[in-house]
Amino acid sequence: xxxxxxxxxxxxxxxxxxxxxxxxxxxxxxxxxxxxxxxxxxxxxxxxxxxxxxxxxxxxxxxxxxxxxxxxxxxxxxxxxxxxxxxxxxxxxxxxxxxxxxxxxxxxxxxxxxxxxxxxxxxxxxxxxxxxxxxxxxxxxxxxxxxxxxxxxxxxxxxxxxxxxxxxxxxxxxxxxxxxxxxxxxxxxxxxxxxxxxxxxxxxxxxxxxxxxxxxxxxxxxxxxxxxxxxxxxxxxxxxxxxxxxxxxxxxxxxxxxxxxxxxxxxxxxxxxxxxxxxxxxxxxxxxxxxxxxxxx
Numbered sequence: 001x002x003x004x005x006x007x008x009x010x011x012x013x014x015x016x017x018x019x020x021x022x023x024x025x026x027x028x029x030x031x032x033x034x035x036x037x038x039x040x041x042x043x044x045x046x047x048x049x050x051x052x053x054x055x056x057x058x059x060x061x062x063x064x065x066x067x068x069x070x071x072x073x074x075x076x077x078x079x080x081x082x083x084x085x086x087x088x089x090x091x092x093x094x095x096x097x098x099x100x101x102x103x104x105x106x107x108x109x110x111x112x113x114x115x116x117x118x119x120x121x122x123x124x125x126x127x128x129x130x131x132x133x134x135x136x137x138x139x140x141x142x143x144x145x146x147x148x149x150x151x152x153x154x155x156x157x158x159x160x161x162x163x164x165x166x167x168x169x170x171x172x173x174x175x176x177x178x179x180x181x182x183x184x185x186x187x188x189x190x191x192x193x194x195x196x197x198x199x200x201x202x203x204x205x206x207x208x209x210x211x212x213x214x215x216x217x218x219x220x221x222x223x224x225x226x227x228x229x230x231x232x233x234x235x236x237x238x239x240x241x242x243x244x245x246x247x248x249x250x251x252x253x254x255x256x257x258x259x260x261x262x263x264x265x266x267x268x269x270x271x272x273x274x275x276x277x278x279x280x281x282x283x284x285x286x287x288x289x290x291x292x293x294x295x296x297x
Contacts, residue, residue, distance in 0.1 A: 003035050003297065006049060006056040008073065010041035013065030014140055022062040022268035025275075029289040030060065042067060050080075058296050059084035060289075062268060069265045070096040070135065083296050087243045087264045095240065095262050098166055099134050102259075105236060110258045112251075114168040120159065121167075123151050128170045131155055133162035144170060173253035176219055177273040178229060179266065180237045181245045183291050187237055189230040190277035194219035215273075217280040225255055236262070244292050247274055 007030065009023030010016055023039070030037045038056065040049040042063050049056075059082055067073055071093030077084045087095065094100045102111050115124045116134060123129060123145075131154055133141040141158050145151040158165055175195040181188050196214040221229070233248050240262075247266040250257045266274040268285075278288045 004038065004055055004057045005030055005035045005293065006038045006040060006053075006059045007062065008040050008042055008046075008049065008059055008068075009062045010043050011063040011065070011067050012043050013063075013067065014136075015065035016043070018267060018269060019062055019064045019068065021270070022064070022272070025268050025270065025285060026060060026062055026289060029286045030293075032286055033290050033293070035293070042073070053080050053082060056082060058082075058293065060293070061086055062265060064265055064267065065136065065140075069263070085244050085292050085296055087241070087246070091241050091243070092264050095242070095246075095264050097135055098132070098261055099164075101240075101262060104240060105259060109232060109236065110256060112169045112171050112258050112260075114166050116164055116166050118159070118164045120152075120156055123148065124167055125169045127151070130168040130170050131158060132166050132168065133158065134164040134166055136162065141165075171251045171253055171258050173251040173258075174219075176229075176250050176252055176257070177277070178233045178248045178250065179245070179274040179277040180233060180242070180248070181274075181278070181288070181291065182243065182295055184295070187234050188281075189234045189237075190274070191218035191280040192221065192226060192229060193217040193273050193277050193280075195273070213271075215276055217276050221252065222255070225252070225257070229257055244295050245274065 007023055007027055009019045011019055027037060040046065059077055061068055061073055061084055063073060069092060071089040074089035074092050078089055099116050102114065128144050128146045131143050131145060141162055143154040145154055155165060177193045177195055179190045194216040198212050236248065237246060242264065245266060247263045249260045251260065266272065268275060275285050
């Protein structure tokens with residue numbers, strides 16, 4: 001049967017360029033798989049999508065950050081009665097909000113100590129410490145602060161850009177990314193990817209600049225810890241009702257891990273973590289996209 005898929009991308013957030021790169025890969029895969037594709041840049045074409053939505057069988061949303069990942073678009077799809085790839089509006093909203101996410105999982109899983117604030121406060125932890133927006137993605141607005149001067153500068157600066165910031169204890173360890181997909185309602189935890197940025201941490205520049213980060217997949221972890229991470233993260237995926245695909249980032253220190261955040265619309269660029277983990281599992285990018293689509297047909 002002919003199946004019409006709407007690829008929605010771009011948007012208005014500061015992750016727009018990443019979304020456009022993800023969309024290029026997804027567009028190629030959808031066309032190669034033989035589906036009929038309609039493209040809509042959220043920033044310019046959403047009214048057109050609303051007029052044409054009745055011919056759409058499924059939406060593939062690759063809008064990162066605000067609107068695409070925080071439940072806004074998902075609510076629109078739900079109102080229109082259109083099926084879409086990814087988690088529902090409530091799950092998306094609560095996962096995009098790092099504070100809600102950490103409160104939800106902090107009872108059962110290890111996370112670094114944190115406080116949240118809407119105004120400048122003195123450093124609650126020893127240096128170095130981390131500051132990050134309550135709601136953002138692609139490591140935007142995140143800083144490692146080594147002293148009071150950096151802390152004051154970055155916290156005051158970012159409070160102007162974001163309404164609320166999270167201040168978190170810095171855990172020095174190995175950065176890992178755990179991608180999880182569903183296939184026919186079965187949860188599959190893909191090979192764990194270790195991130196080795198040439199900068200101090202995996203910031204926006206390190207994420208999307210070729211050559212600034214090395215990746216090891218599967219990561220070299222002891223078997224017991226690897227199994228614990230896979231079991232725990234698969235459980236988180238199920239417990240908070242994620243759907244189709246997600247990525248959970250964490251820090252490994254000795255024989256334990258600390259969860260940082262989860263992403264409901266993981267990057268699908270050439271340098272993104274999920275496609276690399278899928279490939280290590282034996283899935284081509286095209287096959288990965290086909291699984292996500294077929295979950296919803």
